[in-house]
Amino acid sequence: MAGQSGSASSCWGLRLYRAGLKLEQKLVLNGSLAFVRISPSSKYFAVGVLQERHSEAVHRELEEAEQREPEEDVEIKVLDSNFHVPATVVRSSRATVPVLSDV
Helix, strand or coil: CEEEECCCCCCEEEEEEEHHHEEEEEEEECCEEEEEEECCCCCEEEEEEEECCCCHHHHHHHHHHHCCCCCCEEEEEEEECCCCCCEEEEEECCCCCCCCCCC
8 A cells, every 4th residue: 555765865755556556646754654554444544754853973872872762753644545634743753653543
């Protein structure tokens, strides 16, 4: 359903393909893809995009000091099947990944 493309120097994107690998929709991401979660009905999905809080040097220093990945921001966008965004929220990268329901 979804693919990720790009490199460190370019924009990342999320793409939705239909049968025969026909490109249906695409969304430019302003950061690295952290996760994608799909609702049970497949009507909605949540996309988490990592937003770096620190420079590379500070990131390395924090990682060494904490002995784990430093906390970052994750922008979570809820999208419908047409890639419209009815909701966006920013959470900690250490927060639990959301679970979508159809209720």
